[in-house]
Amino acid sequence: MSDATILDVRDLRVRFRTLDGTVEAVKGINIHVGAGETVAVVGESGSGKSQTMMAAMRLLASNGEASGTVDYRGRNLLELGKSDLNKVRGSKISMIFQEPMTSLDPLYTIGNQLVEPIRRHRGLGAAEARREALRLLRLVRIPDPERRMKSYPYEMSGGQRQRVMIAMALANDPDILIADEPTTALDVTIQGEILTLLAELQQKLGMAIVFITHDLGIVRRFADRVYVMRSGEVVEQGETEALFSAPKHDYTRMLLAAEPTGSKDPPPSNAPVLLEGRNVEVTFRIGGGFLAGEPMLLRAVDRISIRLKRRQTIGIVGESGSGKSTLGRALLRLLPSDGVIRFDDKDISHADRQAMRPLRRELQLVFQDPFGSLSPRMTVGQVVTEGLLVHEPELSGRQRDQRAVEALREVGIDPNARNRYPHEFSGGQRQRIAIARAMILKPKVVVLDEPTSALDRSVQKQIVDLLRQLQAEHDLSYLFISHDLSVVRAMADYIIVMRQGKIVEEGPTEAIFDHPQDAYTQILMAAAIDSTRIRASA
Amino acid sequence: MTEVAAAAPAAIVGRSLWGDAWARLKANRAAMVSLCYLILMAIVCIAGPWFVPHNYTTIYSDYVRTPPSFSAYPKAEMVQGALDDVLKRMRVDLKDWKLEDSRALVTVTATRPIDERYLRYIDRSDTFDDAKVEAKSADGLEMTFSAAVRQQYFFFGTDNVGRDLLSRTLMAGRISLSIGLLAGVVAVVIGVLYGSTAGFLGGKVDEVMMRVVDVLYSLPFIFFVIMLVVFFGRNFVLMFLAVGAVLWLDMARIVRGQALSIRRQEYVQAAEALGIGARGILSRHVIPNLLGPVVIYMTLLVPQVIILESFLSFLGLGVQEPMTSWGVLISTGAKNIGTANWLLLFPAFFLVSTLFALNFVGDGLRDALDPKDR
Numbered sequence: 001m002s003d004a005t006i007l008d009v010r011d012l013r014v015r016f017r018t019l020d021g022t023v024e025a026v027k028g029i030n031i032h033v034g035a036g037e038t039v040a041v042v043g044e045s046g047s048g049k050s051q052t053m054m055a056a057m058r059l060l061a062s063n064g065e066a067s068g069t070v071d072y073r074g075r076n077l078l079e080l081g082k083s084d085l086n087k088v089r090g091s092k093i094s095m096i097f098q099e100p101m102t103s104l105d106p107l108y109t110i111g112n113q114l115v116e117p118i119r120r121h122r123g124l125g126a127a128e129a130r131r132e133a134l135r136l137l138r139l140v141r142i143p144d145p146e147r148r149m150k151s152y153p154y155e156m157s158g159g160q161r162q163r164v165m166i167a168m169a170l171a172n173d174p175d176i177l178i179a180d181e182p183t184t185a186l187d188v189t190i191q192g193e194i195l196t197l198l199a200e201l202q203q204k205l206g207m208a209i210v211f212i213t214h215d216l217g218i219v220r221r222f223a224d225r226v227y228v229m230r231s232g233e234v235v236e237q238g239e240t241e242a243l244f245s246a247p248k249h250d251y252t253r254m255l256l257a258a259e260p261t262g263s264k265d266p267p268p269s270n271a272p273v274l275l276e277g278r279n280v281e282v283t284f285r286i287g288g289g290f291l292a293g294e295p296m297l298l299r300a301v302d303r304i305s306i307r308l309k310r311r312q313t314i315g316i317v318g319e320s321g322s323g324k325s326t327l328g329r330a331l332l333r334l335l336p337s338d339g340v341i342r343f344d345d346k347d348i349s350h351a352d353r354q355a356m357r358p359l360r361r362e363l364q365l366v367f368q369d370p371f372g373s374l375s376p377r378m379t380v381g382q383v384v385t386e387g388l389l390v391h392e393p394e395l396s397g398r399q400r401d402q403r404a405v406e407a408l409r410e411v412g413i414d415p416n417a418r419n420r421y422p423h424e425f426s427g428g429q430r431q432r433i434a435i436a437r438a439m440i441l442k443p444k445v446v447v448l449d450e451p452t453s454a455l456d457r458s459v460q461k462q463i464v465d466l467l468r469q470l471q472a473e474h475d476l477s478y479l480f481i482s483h484d485l486s487v488v489r490a491m492a493d494y495i496i497v498m499r500q501g502k503i504v505e506e507g508p509t510e511a512i513f514d515h516p517q518d519a520y521t522q523i524l525m526a527a528a529i530d531s532t533r534i535r536a537s538a
Numbered sequence: 539m540t541e542v543a544a545a546a547p548a549a550i551v552g553r554s555l556w557g558d559a560w561a562r563l564k565a566n567r568a569a570m571v572s573l574c575y576l577i578l579m580a581i582v583c584i585a586g587p588w589f590v591p592h593n594y595t596t597i598y599s600d601y602v603r604t605p606p607s608f609s610a611y612p613k614a615e616m617v618q619g620a621l622d623d624v625l626k627r628m629r630v631d632l633k634d635w636k637l638e639d640s641r642a643l644v645t646v647t648a649t650r651p652i653d654e655r656y657l658r659y660i661d662r663s664d665t666f667d668d669a670k671v672e673a674k675s676a677d678g679l680e681m682t683f684s685a686a687v688r689q690q691y692f693f694f695g696t697d698n699v700g701r702d703l704l705s706r707t708l709m710a711g712r713i714s715l716s717i718g719l720l721a722g723v724v725a726v727v728i729g730v731l732y733g734s735t736a737g738f739l740g741g742k743v744d745e746v747m748m749r750v751v752d753v754l755y756s757l758p759f760i761f762f763v764i765m766l767v768v769f770f771g772r773n774f775v776l777m778f779l780a781v782g783a784v785l786w787l788d789m790a791r792i793v794r795g796q797a798l799s800i801r802r803q804e805y806v807q808a809a810e811a812l813g814i815g816a817r818g819i820l821s822r823h824v825i826p827n828l829l830g831p832v833v834i835y836m837t838l839l840v841p842q843v844i845i846l847e848s849f850l851s852f853l854g855l856g857v858q859e860p861m862t863s864w865g866v867l868i869s870t871g872a873k874n875i876g877t878a879n880w881l882l883l884f885p886a887f888f889l890v891s892t893l894f895a896l897n898f899v900g901d902g903l904r905d906a907l908d909p910k911d912r
Contacts, residue, residue, distance in 0.1 A: 334811060353815075360813025373804035377556075377826040386822070387812040437808070 006208060007033040007056075007093075007176055012068035014048065014055045014232075025051045027232040028068065033176060033208050040211040040223035040240075042255070044456035045427065048232040049212050053178050057089055073175075091121050091172035096165045098181035103165055104153040110137075110164050111149030114171065121172050136167040139204075140197060158320070159190035163197065170201065177202075178210045183218065187319040187483060188527040195222055214456060216255055220244050228252050258457035260464045260490035264313055266508065267493070271309040274477050275331060275363070275445050279303045280339040282323070282330045300326040301337070302501040308445065311471065313478040315492030315509070317485060317524070323501040324481045328447040331479065332363050343445070361391045364438035368450035370430035374422035380433055381418035384408060387441045407440040408433070411466060428459035432466065439470060447479045452487050464490055485528040489513060497521050559830075562906040569902025572895035579892055583711030591691060592702035594709040595860045598690070599700050600664040603878045606695035606703070612665050617642060617687060620665035628656045633680065641684045642666065651678030660685050664700075695880045697870065706862055707885050713863040714889070717778045717847050718840040724782025725843075726836050729789025734824050736790070737797025738816070748794065751787050759784055763855055774857060777850070781843055792835055796828040803827075830907035837900030841893040848889075864889040 014026035026048040033039050043049040055066035056077060070077040072088060080088070097103045105113060114133035118124055124132060130149075137145035140163040153161055162182060169177055179198070183191040195218065202209055211223055219226055219240065226243050228236040228251065236249040247253045282301040300323040308314055316324045330337040333348060333356055341349045343359060351359070367373035374383050384407050385400045395403070405415040411432040422430055431451060438446055448467070452460040464487060470476060482488050488495065489509060496506040497518070505518040516522045563569055587594065600620050604611060612620060617637065621644065625632050630646040637643075646652065652674075660669035666685040673682040694703035736747035766780045800806060801824070809819050848865015850856035857863050864885050871882030 332811060334807070357813045357815075360811065363811075365808065365811040367804045367808060369804055373808050375805040375809075375823050375827065378822070386809065386814065389818065390813050390815070434808070437812070441812070 004035050005032045006035050006073055007031075007210075008069075008071040009052070009056060010069045010071065012052060012055060012066060012070065014051050014060065014064055014066050016061070016064045018063065025064070025232055026055065026066075029227075029229070029232070029234045031227055031234070033210055035175070036202070036206050036208055038202065038209045038211060038222060038224045040213060040219040040226045041229060042213060042216060042219055042226055043229035044214055044255075044458065046231070047229040049229045050180055052229070053095070053180065053210065053212060057093065057095065057178070058085060090117070092174055093176045093178065094169040094172065094174040095178040095180065096162070096169050096182050098184050104161060106153050109150055109152055110156070114149075114164070114168060117168065118171050132171070133167075136171060137164070139170065139201065140164070140167045142167070157190075158186050159194060162186065162190075162194055166194075166197065166201070170205070173205070174207055176208045176210060178212070180212045181214070182211075184213070184215070188485070189319065189523055191218070192527045198222075216244075216457070228255070254458060258461050260461050260487050262468075262490050263509065264468070264491060264493045267309050267311040271311060273307050273309050274344060275306075275308040275479075276340075276342045277304065277306045277327075277331050278340040278342075279305060280327065280330055280337055280341065282326050282335055282337045300501050301330055303339070304498075304501075304503055306331070306496065308477050308479060310444075310477055311475055312494060313471070313480055313492045315488035315495045316479065316481045316498060317483065317488055317495060318498035319483060319524075321500075322498040324498050325449050326501075327498070328365070328449055328479055328481050332365055332447055334365070357390065361387065361441040362444045364441060364443035364446045366431075366434050366438050366446060366448045366451045368453050370427050370434055370454060371422075373434050374430055376421065376423060379419050379421055380404075380408070380413075380425070383422065383433060384418070384436050384440055387437065391441055403440055407436040410439065410470070411436040426459075427455050428462060431455060431459075431463055435463075435466065435470070439474070442474065443476070445477045445479070447481070449481045450483070451480075453482065453484060460487060467491065485513075485525070497524065559903075559906040563902050566902040566905060568898050569906075572898035572902070575895045576892065576899065579711065579888075579895070580715060583708050583715055586708035587705055587712070590702070590705040590708065592705045594701065594705040594862070596702070597700050598664040598696060598702075601690070601692065601696045602700040603698060603874075603881075604692050604696045604700075605878070606693055606880050606884075608691075608693065610689040610691055612687065612690070617665060620663060624659050624663045624666070628652075628659045630656070630681075637687070638684075640689070641686050643672065643682065643684045645680065645682045647680045649679070652681045654681075657683060664688065664690070694884045695878070697881055698874065698878075701860075703867075703881065703884060707864075707867060707888055710862045710864045710867050710885065711888060711892075713857055713861065714844050714847065714865070715892075717781070717863070718844045720775075721778045721782035721785060721843040721847075722836050722840045724779055725785040725789050725839055726832060727786075728783065729786035730793050730825065730828075730832055732786065733790035733793025734797045734820060734828065737794035738801055738820055738824050740798070740801065744794070748791075751790055754784075755787055760853075760855075763850065767855060774861070777856060778843070778847070781846055781850075785839060785843065785846075789832070789835060789839070792831060793828055796831055797824050800824050800827050834900055834904045834907065837896050837903060841896050844889065844893070 009029065009031040011028045011030065012026055013024065013028050016023045016025055029052060031039070031041070031052070041049045041052065051060070051064070054060050055064070056070045058077065060066060066078055068078070072093065075088070077085065077088065111130070111133060114136060115126070115129045118129040118132050119126070133149065134145050137148060142148050142160060142163055148156070156164070182198075183194050186194065198209060199222065211219070213219060223240050226238065226240050227234050228243075228249065230251050236243065236247065236252045243252065244256070247256055280301055281299065281303055284298045284300055285295040286298055302323075304327055306314065306327075316327065318324045326335065329335045331341060333341065333351060339349065340347065343363065348356065348359065378386075381401065381404045384404045388395055388400050388403060404418050408415040408418055413429060413432050413436065422433065425433065435451075451467070452463050455463060467478070468491070471478060478491070480488060480491050492509055494507070495509050495512045497504045497512065497520070499520055505512065505516065505521045512521065513525065516525050600616075600623070601611060614637070621632065621635060621642070625646060628646070630648040630652060633645040633647050635642055635644040654671055657669040657671065660666045660683070665688055667688045669683055669685040671681060671683045675681070692702055692704070694707060697703055697706065732747065736744045762784060763777070763780055766776065770776050806819060806823050809823055814822075844864065847856055847863055848868060851863055851866045852869045857866060867885035868882060868889065871885055874881045
C-alpha cells in the first residue's frame with residue numbers, strides 16, 4: 001500500500017438549485033485517496049456521499065453545481081475540458097453503481113457492451129477487443145464466458161450482472177474504482193462473493209477503491225480507511241479499526257449502535273391460531289395463451305404450511321425469488337392459490353373479493369417500498385383514512401379526520417402534517433404513514449413485507465421499535481418477511497427459511513440462529529453474521 | 539418528528555404534485571407567454587365580434603376584396619365609382635358632384651322627370667347614407683341631392699363577396715377554438731374512462747376492449763363522418779362530437795398503457811389489501827395518477843382537431859356558410875393568394891400562432907409534470 005495520494009478532494013461543495021431555493025448537498029469536505037487504498041465513505045441516505053463522488057466525476061444532475069478542487073494526479077477534474085475529462089473518466093477512474101439491472105442496456109448482449117468501449121478507448125481491433133473482453137469476464141469469474149458473451153442482461157442473475165459491470169469498469173485498467181453501493185441490491189450470500197472478488201481484483205491490479213455504502217458491517221470487513229458523512233459534512237474519519245473500536249463522534253456511535261437489538265418472547269402455548277395455511281401453493285403461468293402454445297408453469301410457493309398464533313411474529317427469511325413475498329400475499333388472498341387458508345377458524349380459501357372485503361380490515365399488509373406504496377396524488381390524511389371509507393362508511397369527514405390524527409400520532413408523525421403529500425416526507429416517515437394506514441383499521445394480522453429494507457439502519461431501528469410497541473398495545477400477529485437476518489432476529493419468535501418456494505428449515509428464532517441444521521441456512525447465517533475481514537482468498 | 543403538537547388539528551397544507559408542476563411551469567417563460575397568448579386569443583375571439591363594427595354576415599357589395607387598411611373607406615376615387623353604380627341603377631346621368639365635409643353634393647339630369655323616391659337607391663348603397671334633396675329644377679329633369687359618405691373601416695380587408703374579414707376571423711376563431719375544446723374534451727373523457735378501465739381490469743376484458751379499439755381504428759375516418767352526416771344531418775355540434783369520438787382511440791391507448799403500469803404500483807396493491815373496490819381504486823388511484831400524460835396529450839389534441847375540422851370544412855362536411863372557421867377561411871384564402879393575399883395571411887396567422895402557443899404550453903406541461911426531470 002503506497003502513501004502517494006492520487007485523488008485529493010479539497011473543500012468540495014455541491015449545490016442544487018431547486019424551486020425552494022438553493023440546497024447545499026455537500027458542504028466543503030476534504031477526502032483523499034492513496035494509490036491502492038480502499039476508502040469507504042459511509043453515511044445514511046441524504047448525507048451527500050453519492051453526490052460527492054458524482055461531483056468529482058462531473059456527473060451531477062443539470063441543476064447541480066460543484067466548487068472546490070478535485071485533484072487527480074495534479075489535475076483539477078472540476079476544471080478540465082470535456083475531452084480531457086473523458087480521458088480520465090471511464091478509463092483512469094471508473095464507477096460501478098447500485099442497480100446492475102438498469103446500468104446495462106437491455107437491448108445489447110454482454111459481449112457487445114464490453115467490446116464497444118474497449119475498442120473506443122483503446123483503439124483495438126474487433127478480434128483483439130473480443131479476446132480482451134473474454135479475459136475480463138474470466139477475471140471477474142463469470143462461468144463459461146464464451147457463452148455469456150452472447151447473452152442479454154435479463155438472462156443473468158443480479159450477482160452476475162454486477163460482475164459484468166465490474167468487468168466493464170476494469171476494462172481500461174483504472175487507477176481508481178468508485179463503487180456506489182455495489183452490493184445493496186444483492187442477496188447476502190452474493191454480497192459476500194462480490195466483495196471477495198473486489199478484494200482479489202484490487203490485490204491483483206493494484207487499484208484504489210472508493211466504496212460508498214450505508215452498511216457499516218461491510219465497511220468494517222472491507223475498508224482501510226473510513227469517512228463518516230452526515231448532511232453534507234465529514235463528521236469523522238480514520239483507520240477502520242481505530243474508528244470502529246473507539247468512535248469519537250456521537251453520530252458514528254449512533255450508527256454503530258443502530259443494529260436492531262432485543263428479541264421477542266414466543267406467545268403462550270395456548271394462544272389461539274389466527275391465520276393458518278395448509279399446503280399453500282401458488283403457480284404462475286408464464287406466456288402461453290391463444291396461438292402461443294402451452295404456458296410455462298412456475299411454482300412460486302410449493303406446498304407450504306404455516307400457523308400464526310395470536311401475538312406471534314413469524315419471520316420468513318430467504319433470498320430474492322424464494323417466494324416469501326408471494327406466500328405473504330397468498331395468505332391474505334391477494335393472489336389466487338391452492339391449498340387451505342383459514343382465518344379465525346373460517347375457511348377463506350375460496351372466498352371471493354366480496355366475501356373477503358369485511359375480512360380485509362383484520363388482515364393488513366405493509367410494503368417494502370415507502371416511496372411506491374403511497375399514492376403521490378393523495379394527502380397523507382387521505383392515504384391513512386382510505387380504508388375507513390370501505391370499512392366504516394358511516395363516519396363523517398370530521399370523524400375520519402379525527403381518526404387520522406390519532407393514527408398518525410400513534411406512529412409518531414406530527415398530525416398537523418396530514419394535509420401534506422407523501423413526497424414531502426422522508427423514507428422513514430413514509431413507512432410510518434404506511435403503518436398508520438394499516439393500523440387505523442385495527443387489524444389482527446399484519447403481513448410486513450420487507451418493511452425496513454429500503455430504510456437507513458438508524459431508521460430501521462426506530463421502525464422495529466414502533467412495530468414492537470404496536471404489537472404489544474394491540475395484540476397483533478405479524479408475518480415478517482425479510483432478507484435481513486439481523487432485523488428478523490430482533491422481531492420474530494419463530495423463523496421459516498424459504499428457498500425456491502419450499503421451506504428449508506423452520507423453528508424458534510434462537511434455535512435457527514444458534515444451530516442451523518440445513519446446509520443452506522448455515523450458508524445464509526454465515527454470510528449475514530460473518531464479521532471476519534474480507535481478503536483476497538488466494 | 540416525534541413531538542406531538544397539542545390537540546389543535548390545524549393542519550399544515552402541503553404542496554401537491556400539481557402545485558409543484560405549476561411552479562415549474564411558471565418558471566418556463568415560453569410556456570407562460572404562450573398561455574397568456576392563448577387566454578388573450580380566447581377573450582378576443584369570444585368578445586371581439588361584439589365590438590367589431592361589422593357583422594360577419596353583412597355583405598358590402600361595394601367593397602369586394604378591399605385590401606386591409608387602417609384608414610377609413612371609401613377612398614376619394616372609390617366614391618366616384620360607387621356613385622356611377624348607383625346612378626346607373628337610378629337611370630339618371632351625372633352632371634356634377636363634389637365632396638363637402640363628409641357629404642357628397644350631387645347634381646343629376648334625366649330625360650324624364652326624376653322621382654324623389656329613387657333616392658332610396660342611394661341609401662341602399664354601402665357607400666352613401668342619409669340622402670336628401672337639396673334642390674330640384676322646375677321641370678323635374680334636374681335634381682341636386684346630398685348624401686353622407688359612410689366611413690367604413692376594414693382593418694383586415696374584405697373577402698370575395700365583400701364581408702369584413704376581421705369579424706369573420708374572430709368568429710372563425712370562436713368556432714375553431716370551441717371545436718378544439720369540445721372535441722378534445724370528448725376524446726379525453728371517453729379515452730380516459732375506456733383506457734383506464736381496460737388497463738386496470740386487464741386480462742381478457744382488456745384484450746376485448748383493445749380489439750374493439752383496433753376495429754374502430756381500421757374504419758376510414760371520412761367514411762365514418764359521411765355516415766354520421768347521412769344519419770343525423772349536418773349538425774355542427776354532432777359533427778365535432780364525432781371528431782372527438784374518433785380521436786379518443788389514441789387517448790385510450792395511451793391511458794391504457796399508463797393504467798397498466800399504475801396497476802402494478804404498490805399503492806394500488808395497498809388499496810386492494812385495504813379492501814377497496816375496483817371503482818374506488820380507479821377513481822382515487824389510477825385516474826389521478828395518469829392525468830399528467832393526459833393533460834399533455836390534450837394540448838396536442840386540440841391543434842389536431844382544429845386541423846381536422848378545416849379539412850372537413852374544406853370537403854364541405856364541416857361548418858357551413860355563412861358560419862366559418864379558420865380552416866374555411868384559409869382554404870378560401872389559398873384560392874385567392876395571387877389577387878388578395880390578405881385573405882390567407884390573417885386567418886393563417888391566427889391559426890398558426892394559436893397552434894404554436896398550444897404546442898409550447900404542451901411542451902411546458904410535459905416538462906413540468908415529468909417526475910424524472912426532478
